[in-house]
């Protein structure tokens with residue numbers, strides 16, 4: 001089953017052509033690692049896949065998506081568990097997957113940088129979305145956090161989900177690669 005279907009995509013941002021003639025497809029179980037230098041358009045591509053940006057040319061279709069980008073997208077004043085519950089997913093499952101279940105009663109604004117990084121991933125992991133869009137998912141994670149994310153991604157793919165990630169760091173060997181700005 002195709003979870004992301006983009007054809008002949010071009011994106012102009014800030015007056016600059018970031019990419020053109022790009023086909024972007026993800027089927028159930030697949031993972032795609034987007035690489036490229038700073039400013040080449042990786043985050044913009046994820047926003048396109050999320051439906052937050054429209055392509056300058058081409059067309060893109062997708063089902064349910066969940067995006068983890070630089071915005072935490074959680075109410076800083078609420079306890080973590082309640083802030084995550086706003087998104088109507090499997091709150092406990094997401095928190096436990098990222099090892100932050102014990103922080104459920106801690107206000108989001110008091111989380112450490114790494115705990116907040118785990119929380120933004122817990123939001124995606126707990127979502128019902130079949131397509132996960134992860135912008136620099138390993139940033140700020142310790143080795144336990146990285147292992148937990150890898151386990152969650154493997155389970156998601158096995159269950160028929162797909163993942164599109166932008167990262168300057170290596171990801172697992174069974175990811176397809178897409179280099180932007182090459």
Ligand SMILES: Nc1ncnc2c1ncn2[C@@H]1O[C@H](COP(=O)(O)OP(=O)(O)OP(=O)(O)O)[C@@H](O)[C@H]1O
Nearest residue numbers: 013014016018036037038039040041042043044045
């Ligand atoms: N809101 C915006 N309006 C106009 N231009 C933007 C906007 N956001 C980003 N850009 C421009 O789009 C280009 C691509 O930015 P983007 O964040 O997608 O790059 P990136 O590949 O993710 O970079 P990095 O590796 O530094 O995170 C940059 O030149 C940036 O200045």
